[in-house]
Amino acid sequence: MSGASNFVQGVDLTFIIILGISVFFLVGITAVMIYFVFRYSRKRNPKATNIEGNTKLEIIWTVIPLILVLIMFYFGWLGYRPMRQVPKDAIPVKAIGMMWSWSFEYPNGKKSSELIVPLNKPVKLDLVSLDVLHSLYIPAFRIKEDVVPGKNNYMWFTAQIEGEYDLFCAEYCGDRHSYMLSKVKVLSVAEYEKWLVQTDIPADEHPGLTVLKQNGCIACHSLDGSKIVGPSFKGIYGHEVEVITDGQERTVMVDDEYIIKSIYEPNADVVKGFNPGLMISYKQQLKEEDVKKVIEYIKGLK
Numbered sequence: 001m002s003g004a005s006n007f008v009q010g011v012d013l014t015f016i017i018i019l020g021i022s023v024f025f026l027v028g029i030t031a032v033m034i035y036f037v038f039r040y041s042r043k044r045n046p047k048a049t050n051i052e053g054n055t056k057l058e059i060i061w062t063v064i065p066l067i068l069v070l071i072m073f074y075f076g077w078l079g080y081r082p083m084r085q086v087p088k089d090a091i092p093v094k095a096i097g098m099m100w101s102w103s104f105e106y107p108n109g110k111k112s113s114e115l116i117v118p119l120n121k122p123v124k125l126d127l128v129s130l131d132v133l134h135s136l137y138i139p140a141f142r143i144k145e146d147v148v149p150g151k152n153n154y155m156w157f158t159a160q161i162e163g164e165y166d167l168f169c170a171e172y173c174g175d176r177h178s179y180m181l182s183k184v185k186v187l188s189v190a191e192y193e194k195w196l197v198q199t200d201i202p203a204d205e206h207p208g209l210t211v212l213k214q215n216g217c218i219a220c221h222s223l224d225g226s227k228i229v230g231p232s233f234k235g236i237y238g239h240e241v242e243v244i245t246d247g248q249e250r251t252v253m254v255d256d257e258y259i260i261k262s263i264y265e266p267n268a269d270v271v272k273g274f275n276p277g278l279m280i281s282y283k284q285q286l287k288e289e290d291v292k293k294v295i296e297y298i299k300g301l302k
Helices: 008-039 053-086 189-197 207-215 256-263 288-299
Strands: 091-098 101-105 113-118 123-128 134-138 141-148 154-158 163-169 180-189 240-243 246-251
Touching: 008 053, 053 134, 091 113, 091 134, 101 113, 113 123, 123 134, 123 141, 141 154, 180 189, 207 240, 256 288
Parallel strands: 091 123, 113 180
Antiparallel strands: 091 101, 123 154, 134 141, 134 163, 163 180, 240 246
């Protein structure tokens, strides 16, 4: 029976082999230890005797583990090698990791917070980090790769069973690391192509809120006034806030200019009570019209 992805059988086989060898030695070594406890106890051997070395035995316990380690390496290599050989017809998807959410961008420019893929079609994920080290992990697919800032990395797979699967960050990346959860949704080819061209944004959703969701902003900034990693967006526009600028405290008005600067230079004026260095510049991620949408949305959060 095929697994959730094309890598399941290879990884599981390697795991079973390594587990089997480990259990064999656990049982074997434990049994020998128990035998020696009784065989060479003080009661049976009141006077200690010296046992000379045995060359044949030493060769055996050197060669056998070496062979077993090479067997484990061989099957591990068989399972790993295909993971780095991407088919030419693989669908390219940009997987963006940021504190603390995932975003996926498809060839036609569509974005989603969950990974949507077609059944039985190879998919290549180009892994991008906007801030710190992350690791994209899909347990059911038996795949995991580090998402390193400033480094090009990738992973690929072919989903073989329709359904939903958990997607995690497997590298500790800060306070809300455990909130960095998403899903992989495997659809039929017809459903995937239909989803790819349709608009998923609710008709009554503000465009600014859509931009915030797509870029993971609400993972750090609440909309209801509660304090998370960054200051809440609720009721902030038009009010004065205390900020730290070059180590000095000062009061600024939250207006269009302040929000634009906070998006492009997030560590220039850090609101008092919050830590600097947790947000990267979104100058390359957000267009001017996107920033305007965000500002208009924040204005309405009273």
